[in-house]
Amino acid sequence: MVTETVENYLKAVETLSRQGEVGVARLAQELRLTKGTVTSMVQRLARRGLLRAPRYGSVSLTPLGRRKALDVLRRHRIIECFLVRYIGLDWTEVHVEAERLEHALSPRVLNRLDALLGHPSRDPHGDPIPTARGHLRVAKDVPLDRLATGARARIERVMHQSPRFLRTAASCGLLPGAAVVVMQSASGASGVQLRIGRRAPVRVGRSIAQRVMAVEVEQPRLRRRASRAARATDRKVGVA
Amino acid sequence: MVTETVENYLKAVETLSRQGEVGVARLAQELRLTKGTVTSMVQRLARRGLLRAPRYGSVSLTPLGRRKALDVLRRHRIIECFLVRYIGLDWTEVHVEAERLEHALSPRVLNRLDALLGHPSRDPHGDPIPTARGHLRVAKDVPLDRLATGARARIERVMHQSPRFLRTAASCGLLPGAAVVVMQSASGASGVQLRIGRRAPVRVGRSIAQRVMAVEVEQPRLRRRASRAARATDRKVGVA
DNA sequence: TCAGTAAGTTTGACGAGTCAAACTTTGGGG
DNA sequence: CCCCAAAGTTTGACTCGTCAAACTTACTGA
Ligand SMILES: [Mn+2]
Ligand SMILES: [Mn+2]
Ligand SMILES: [Mn+2]
Ligand SMILES: [Mn+2]
Numbered sequence: 001m002v003t004e005t006v007e008n009y010l011k012a013v014e015t016l017s018r019q020g021e022v023g024v025a026r027l028a029q030e031l032r033l034t035k036g037t038v039t040s041m042v043q044r045l046a047r048r049g050l051l052r053a054p055r056y057g058s059v060s061l062t063p064l065g066r067r068k069a070l071d072v073l074r075r076h077r078i079i080e081c082f083l084v085r086y087i088g089l090d091w092t093e094v095h096v097e098a099e100r101l102e103h104a105l106s107p108r109v110l111n112r113l114d115a116l117l118g119h120p121s122r123d124p125h126g127d128p129i130p131t132a133r134g135h136l137r138v139a140k141d142v143p144l145d146r147l148a149t150g151a152r153a154r155i156e157r158v159m160h161q162s163p164r165f166l167r168t169a170a171s172c173g174l175l176p177g178a179a180v181v182v183m184q185s186a187s188g189a190s191g192v193q194l195r196i197g198r199r200a201p202v203r204v205g206r207s208i209a210q211r212v213m214a215v216e217v218e219q220p221r222l223r224r225r226a227s228r229a230a231r232a233t234d235r236k237v238g239v240a
Numbered sequence: 241m242v243t244e245t246v247e248n249y250l251k252a253v254e255t256l257s258r259q260g261e262v263g264v265a266r267l268a269q270e271l272r273l274t275k276g277t278v279t280s281m282v283q284r285l286a287r288r289g290l291l292r293a294p295r296y297g298s299v300s301l302t303p304l305g306r307r308k309a310l311d312v313l314r315r316h317r318i319i320e321c322f323l324v325r326y327i328g329l330d331w332t333e334v335h336v337e338a339e340r341l342e343h344a345l346s347p348r349v350l351n352r353l354d355a356l357l358g359h360p361s362r363d364p365h366g367d368p369i370p371t372a373r374g375h376l377r378v379a380k381d382v383p384l385d386r387l388a389t390g391a392r393a394r395i396e397r398v399m400h401q402s403p404r405f406l407r408t409a410a411s412c413g414l415l416p417g418a419a420v421v422v423m424q425s426a427s428g429a430s431g432v433q434l435r436i437g438r439r440a441p442v443r444v445g446r447s448i449a450q451r452v453m454a455v456e457v458e459q460p461r462l463r464r465r466a467s468r469a470a471r472a473t474d475r476k477v478g479v480a
Numbered sequence: 481t482c483a484g485t486a487a488g489t490t491t492g493a494c495g496a497g498t499c500a501a502a503c504t505t506t507g508g509g510g
Numbered sequence: 511c512c513c514c515a516a517a518g519t520t521t522g523a524c525t526c527g528t529c530a531a532a533c534t535t536a537c538t539g540a
Contacts, residue, residue: 005497025517037498039519044496056505056518086326087352097346104344106337112327245527265487277528279489284526296488296535 004103007072009041010050013061014069021058070130075110076102077123077130082113084124091124092166125166126157126176126213142216144194145186145209152181153214160211172202174212244343247312249281250290253301254309261298310370315350316342317363317370322353324364331364332406365406366397366416366453382456384434385426385449392421393454400451412442414452 012030016022028038046053050065061069079098083089089097105113114120114132121137122128130136141156155178158169169175173196183201184193191205204212252270256262268278286293290305301309319338323329329337345353354360354372361377362368370376381396395418398409409415413436423441424433431445444452 003496023517024519033497034499035518036500036520041497043519083349087349087356089348089352097349100344100346101341104340106340108329109323109327109337112329116327243526263487264489273527274529275488276490276530281527283489 002068005041006045006050007068007103009045010061010065010069011072011076013051013059014066014073017060022060023058027059067134070134070136072102073136074130074132075105077127078110078114078117078120079105080123080125081117081120081129085117092163092170094124095161095163122157122176124176125159125161126155127159139213140215141213143210144180144182144204144212144214145192145206147182147185147192147214147216149182149185151185152179152217154179154217155212155214157213158211159213165208165211169208169212172204173197173199174204174208179217180214242308245281246285246290247308247343249285250301250305250309251312251316253291253299254306254313257300262300263298267299307374310374310376312342313376314370314372315345317367318350318354318357318360319345320363320365321357321360321369325357332403332410334364335401335403362397362416364416365399365401366395367399379453380455381453383450384420384422384444384452384454385432385446387422387425387432387454387456389422389425391425392419392457394419394457395452395454397453398451399453405448405451409448409452412444413437413439414444414448419457420454 008031009027012027013022016026016030024035024038024042027042028035031038033041042051042053042059045051045065049062050068052060052062076098079101080091080094083094083097084091111132120129128137128139139156144153147153155174155176157176158166158174160166174180178197180197181195182192183195186192186206186209189206191203192209193201193203195201248271249267252267253262256266256270264275264278264282267282268275271278273281282291282293282299285291285305289302290308292300292302316338319341320331320334323334323337324331351372360369368377368379379396384393387393395414395416397416398406398414400406414420418437420437421435422432423435426432426446426449429446431443432449433441433443435441
């Protein structure tokens, strides 16, 4: 039986592994546990065939483990969509709620929810939702601080789940779907200067710019409508 | 911290205590655990001030324990309403789903859900929903096998959660809100003969009649509209 | 009245999940 | 090349929730 705890470990390995090696220390930090605890748990999961855990090496998911991790991730993100759309929660707060509900949702209910939402492909933060068959689309977006001066781009996702961070991002219009123009690209520690939508240009610090992902837009002068999701969120957050 | 396990114990004590003494054996049966396990758990909960557990006596809830039990029950029943109304699950199946979700719902989400549903006072089985302040209305309904011949009544609730049982009840029209006339009252083991709605009279066995609760209707000839809940359920179950 | 049975308790054991603290390995800077 | 801090592991202990099996108490009905 896969407990809530096990699901959380697997999900953590999956998400951390998208940004480099997954060490015990990193996992321990993510899960807010001690290193010793993580070492022993990781060894047990390896014995169960869910992880590979070479001694002193980087932890990785087996196909089975990955499958289960993506199942959890799918539940998590579909729940987030649902909480925003039907329950009326703010996108800055849904993460914690989903963190608990993701373990209590039967396949039945999940499927109904998915259908009710029209089979969404992204959650409110712009993160892709794994398919029911366990496939996760790889995003080819880039953090704002890698964009060159003059680039035009569309915000794809806002990484990092803390409400503090998300509120800050939202307050300057950095929401999935928003259009941005880079007035002055990031250099040193000074951050990046942006025009977001039709707002006055603002300077965005490195720590934020690193965590907001965007894709460059090819046809900049062609006026595009913001996506439905972006407009809905705008209303919710009170963006003009 | 109140774990899922503890919540289940408290809820079980609360519901069982409405039908007599709550002994360890009865609790063990309800929770599908051994007597020994229940004894020790019940003693721990007593130490925590949630239960009273006199040696060899009947278990009961302290005010604190009762409060927590009713909170869980409230969550359970609101979730059931939600699953029927928004997710489209059948009333015969919502119980198991709610059994897991009831432990994962934050007060925030619960309140939104409650509002979304228009603050329902009963769940799909007709069971009353405790208020947010922890008050549970006492029902003065009576099982079908206590009704006299000629009595006219309205079904209030169908006790017992097994899908098998609920499907059987539904198949002969015994749903909350349905109108019944007692053609022949229960006697011996023979069950009761009923006219349910406008259907042809049927004989309902004791085991069923004992678990379907009804209230006598004063003005039998005054044609009353079925409650909204009853009609919704009728559609779902395919009742004419 | 008292024997048999149902109800309740105790005991000893276990797996999951966790921590603190001591210990070992690894890898990069001097 | 070597040292040492960071990363990883081990050890010993603890709580929670559970079981099986032996034991004790209470009640019922003959
Ligand atoms: Mn979680
Ligand atoms: Mn998300
Ligand atoms: Mn439950
Ligand atoms: Mn119910």
